[in-house]
Amino acid sequence: MMRIVAGGFHIESSTFTPYISGTADFTVRRGADLAARYPWIADQRFGEDLEWVPIVHAGALPGGVVDRDFYDSWEAEFLTGIERELQSPGGVQGVLLDIHGAASVEGMMDAEGQLAVKLRDLVGPDVRISTSMDLHGNVSPDLFESCDLLTCYRTAPHIDSPETRERAAELLVQALRTDQPIYRARVAVPILLPGEKTSTVVEPGKSLYGMIKPLIADYDLWDAAIWMGFPWADQPRCHGVVVVSGQDQAGVRAAAEELGAAFWRAGTDFDFVGPTAPVEDAITEALNSPQAPFFISDTGDNPGAGGYGDSLALLRPLFAAWVAGPKRPSVLFASLFAPDLAPSLELGQEDVFELFQESDPSQPALPFPALVEKVWDDERAGRCAVLSAVTPVNAQLLESAQLGEVPPTFRVIVTEKRMQYAAEEDFARAGFAEFTDPMTDEPLGVVTVKIGYLEPDLAQASKGWVMALSEGAVNQDLVSLDFRELSHPLLPFDQFAGDPDLAAELLES
Ligand SMILES: [Zn+2]
Known part of the structure; x- marks a missing residue:
């Protein structure tokens, strides 16, 4: 034996x-x-x-x-x-x-x-x-x-x-x-x-x-x-x-x-195995795309590679661009790791929520005026909530929504645990089955995910896609990270005169 x-x-x-x-x-x-x-x-x-x-x-x-x-x-x-x-x-x-x-x-x-x-x-x-x-x-x-x-x-x-x-x-x-x-x-x-x-x-x-x-x-x-x-x-x-x-x-x-x-x-x-763009260009492309849903990968903060999941590097400019218009498709930001905020939220609560980047306190908070549209206990993400923005550009329309007018929505899913929205069933638990806006039954306009290349469910649903080269712990631009201990010479950090x-x-x- x-x-x-x-x-x-x-x-x-x-x-x-x-x-x-x-x-x-x-x-x-x-x-x-x-x-x-x-x-x-x-x-x-x-x-x-x-x-x-x-x-x-x-x-x-x-x-x-x-x-x-x-x-x-x-x-x-x-x-x-x-x-x-x-x-x-x-x-x-x-x-x-x-x-x-x-x-x-x-x-x-x-x-x-x-x-x-x-x-x-x-x-x-x-x-x-x-x-x-x-x-x-x-x-x-x-x-x-x-x-x-x-x-x-x-x-x-x-x-x-x-x-x-x-x-x-x-x-x-x-x-x-x-x-x-x-x-x-x-x-x-x-x-x-x-x-x-x-x-x-x-x-x-x-x-x-x-x-x-x-x-x-x-x-x-x-x-x-x-x-x-x-x-x-x-x-x-x-x-x-x-x-x-x-x-x-x-x-x-x-x-x-x-x-x-x-x-x-x-x-x-x-x-890169798919289209990439700097953050600002990715936002412009997504907000102006006639294709829905259009996915943006928030690549620098991908928890699937070790990202923290709380980065505002894409959310902050995306929200600002959406408010500034002129195109305001329905946006779903999936998701933001907010271990203190998520468990504290109550359905129907309306406030200016301060979204923090816990991993980097030097980043200013993002004030996010919103209504708590949904709260639930998620099998993977713990206590979760959907925050739906209430801003001057859509507040009036939100009030008249029951009269049949469709307001533009900008929603953020906040989670108690680190989470990656990689599968349709994850979205379904959040109320967005088949990547559909529950208010209109139409496809969501823009969906952001903290991921690199799209997992199969997302790839299948996407009508458009770009990987935003956002900053973060898993930044795709390796040369921009503060490496000190690597063995050199090493591509892409050093030039090689001939073969090593x-x-x-x-x-x-
Ligand atoms: Zn691997």
């Missing part, structure tokens, strides 16, 4: 947001609950001579830097659990390390790398470690050196998370069943790109990730993987990496260098 322990830590977290991700943000799984994440345990598809032991896994939506006490307690439970299994009669022969790879933790520059070093020290040189990751994770030298095998997703948007975990497990079993050396090669590619440029469904990402399967076949590899790296953390490890593994030393090296060179050549071809050194580092285990 061979015994394999499994577990890990899964979050991508921005160092540019003041939000701290902690206990409340994580789902912690153990025992049978964690075993369900690894379906090959139940049906023993990799062999009946394997015993899989789930230890602990903590996963969260993207956020800010992880609270150190929370991380330390998870790490202690994980390592102590493995130590206990090491001392059991069967011992431990393999570890499946199930991580994202972009956890920013208070006081740590390379959380997963430091974890892998501790793990290797604990289990010793003979236990095999196989790692499953997100392609937006980072592979530092420490992580690479401590793990025998590393792989990551091959799709963005990610539709292959379960199969990636399964591939990492299968590679681990393969490693346990061989007594011949396994080689792995890493090439660091000095590029850092925002996710909105690196979808694998459009070029050049499509062709680059399309190389993986033919390369594995041509060189008779075990695996080949491409990490884009995480662009919103200020750490030396954040950049592109390729890792290739197999049993043919020369082939592993050659394939890694071929893939690394292709990644570098594609470097300057990566571009793309030689592979080769290790054997």
